[in-house]
Amino acid sequence: MGSDSGSLSIEEKEAVVTKVSSPQSKEIAVEDGDLLSPDVRPAAERQLVRHLDLRLMPTIIIIFIMNYIDRSAVSSARLQGLQQDLNLSGIQYSTVLAVLCASYVPAQIPSNMILNRISRPSYYIPACVVLWGLTSAMTGVTKNYTGIVLCRIFIGLPEAAFYPGAMYLLSRWYTRKELAFRSAVIYGGLLISNAFGNVRLVISIFLLVLVMDLTHLQLMAAGILSGMQGKRGIAAWRWLFFIEGSISIFIGIIACFILPDYPHNTRWLSPAQLRLAQVRLAEDAGEADEDSAQESALVGLKLALQDPKVLIFSIMNCSQLLGLGFINFFPTIAATLGFSTTVTLLLCAWVFFLNFEGFLNDRDLRPPWIFSTIVCAVNAWSADRTGERFFHHCWPWWGVLVGYIIGVSTMSVGGRYFSMFLMAAGYSGFALTAVWVANAIPRPPAKRSAAIGIVNGIGNIGNLISSYTWKSQWGPNYHPSMYIGIASLALSTVLAFVIRCMLVYENKKLERDESEDLKGARRERIEEAARLEGLAFEQALERKRGFRYLY
Template sequence: MSVKSGHESPRAKNEKTAGSIEHVEERSSASSVDTRDSELLGADVRPAAERRLVRLMDMRLLPTIVLIFIMNYIDRTAVSAARLKGLEQDLNLSDTNYDTVLAVLYASYVPAQIPSNMILNRISRPSYYIPLCVVLWGLTSALTGVTKSYSGLLAARVFVGFPEAAFYPGAIYLLSRWYTRKELAFRSAILYGGLLISNAFGSLMAAGILSNMEGKLGIRAWRWLFYIEGAITICIGFFAIWALPDYPHNTRWLSPAQRRLAMVRLAEDAGEADEDSSRDSVFAGLVLALKDPKVLIFAVMGCAQLLGLSFVNFFPTLTSTLGFSTTISLVLAAPPWIFSTIVCCINAWHADKTGERFFHITGWWWGVIIGYIIGTTTMSVGGRYVAMFLMAAGYSGFALTAVWVSNAIPRPPAKRAAAISIVNGFGNMGNLIGSYAWRAEWGPNYHPSMFIGLSSLALASVLSFVIRCMLVRQNKHLEEEELSSLTGDRRERIEEAARLEGLTFDEALERRRGFRYLY
């Protein structure tokens, strides 16, 4: 989504033209609509109706995907907690074996993201697709508890990666289909807060299970960890079928007037209908994304960023270097992530308020760099624990990365969906590499690991600045561009926005002149 300034749409025309406006039920087909479909577009009722619509999404869509995201990372990182209670010994894992167990998940998770988001952009019911993937990874995670060997654990991790790939890029894309650019960053941060708080809840849940379930029914506590967390995820997946919306044009639990309002909101936000044109196939969107140099730079930036933040998979191990028992180490892992969640939401709220992206993302990486410097210069408990708070807060920057991609590559939706999945998928190569960056033999100080992370975040900062410069240049080009000469797909989307809002093409075109990229 992009900044839109200057001209407001003449909403009063909506009432005059409502009877003749066509309502798009599917992407490429239009049908006549009842006048009631436009009843919420009148100037006297729209503000309240729009607030109710956003509040409904905030109460139904957001909590559901946050809950899923909490379980997403709890399931993914359960192996780190299980390591502290006999996983390595029972399965005869070496340090290299354990690192490979962490890395192999990304071998399936990374490549599956692009086709998953391409599918999501084309199917009409994400409320079925995403929950199905949640149930599948919950089942696979639960089955991890029955593994008897290193090879069995590897297989379980690979098959967890495939369905998990659908969630985060898919959730960001789904949010971008419902929220305007002034609303997206904060909601995405709330979503990402699910990941951050999951590190806190996951550690506390693991502490409770590992300390109380050892030997119950003759089963090791680390196996109970997988059984219980997997079962919870499956239940949440079935709940999500009811709770999640589809797209603005076909969500079943919205009235026709609310669906119409949802489409108009997004059309006004960017001056174009948030729909693919007749030529925007999933493969065309992928090609467009691959040809855009910003996508490649974003992808490399994301990879460097996640390599610099790869300590997340080893956080219980890092807190254990403070010299406390297993239970206390897991409890100590929670406060930094609670702090990070609060910082993440405040940072995103301010990013939405100001429309700024670069400093709201990279500034927190610089905090991680300071944390690494502290970590390499002291082994005191207080100093290293403060460093862990700074390191955890670094994810406040990552929380806005996919949002920035959506801002910088807003249309068509097929291109946006592909770009988000490419950036997030390739970015997770950083997690794969990072699985080998925190070697046990480098503990307990982990100085080489911290130097790797510091260098990676410095590279990510440089690439982020390059993207900012590119967007500044593109905004200057937009100021010089004669929008009246628009043809092809872009003209088609502006025409569709005009039909949705009851404007003439010239009026929609005039408003489109305010379109700007966020940087």
């Protein structure tokens, strides 16, 4: 390509993009900046995003499914005798649920700091997947309370790396207005895994088929708990841990070869595509998405701790997860509808048309988590299109509030089942939490990675507390649990509004400060953005002045 690039035909443009799509191609004859040409860039950018969507997104989704299945398997196993076999009291079972947070919560912050400094997240994240799969499998051999508590503590350490790490990795590749929908698609894996985690494997032998064909995973809990009891003298709940842990180990090994690293060193993209990936993010925020020489992991942590938004985000996240604490007890809540264990699990599952005992006047059931996944995707798509964050974050919580109010007002099957839909859809708001943090604290990456780890880590204290707010003695109506949820989500709404007001103020401050000279690390990142984009510093500075926080 040269000065006559403006005359390229459509076929020639596509040929250039295809030519640089493989770093191993011997035909590469373009410079690493040639994909920035106005004639070629739109097609090249679409192809880059498509590559990411086809490799990064499915891998993260599958890992996320297994992440939550392995973490929540205890809740499913309880329905088939785990508590009785291990002689756990009610308080001991709650401790088994809560103790995971003792390692899961604090480990997220150093894990994200490590992830920001290492060059190969494609090794780090899969290694953590293998470790938690191994620990999950070992849970199946526990004989007593001490054994299962130790397994829960150790499974929290590698699992802490995943969600905040995945959100940080996405923020290193996608622009602000691409991030919310991708995050929601990934979080849809969590919502669907609430169905998967509460149903069983039908075919335990064909692990590869199960990994590649998610339609079979819908029967995971129901198949194992109803079909594996006593096989080889092993209780069904132990088979649940063995099989799910083995699948996680297998997925972790495969992920090493699929996940990307960062926009400067991913091996399966060409130099031209890597340059384009860096330019996209530099344009999005007006400065390069790189740390300066002075911005170490500890400096990033210090910057995050000094930002009041991080503290408010953390308390808001803790409060919302406390309000959404029903998720760990969803099978128990469904059991209050009065059906058998198998039907209770299937009510939580990914099955569109079920019909049990004339339930709801013989109508088809529309399971809550499918509804929640659809709401999550549509809500995030709208958030990306509009750039609005506060309302898209909060309105799903308000649906949960209505669900709780229905729950405390009636014990009818229809009313309670409808409230379960509203409750499940509430997780659509949580899916945008890490996205909003990344948008509100975009630079430097060291600060962003620490902020995501802090917010998600402290937020999960809400999960720990919720382990004790859905007590069995409060059943079958669980009114106190729902009152706590109502108060928690109301507080979350107030804090989210405070964050919105802070971002509005910061945008006004940006307008006042745009004429001031930039110095230090901030100037370095703008200079790096100018170099990547082939612009003069003044041009890059002008582009930076168009940046505003999304609220």
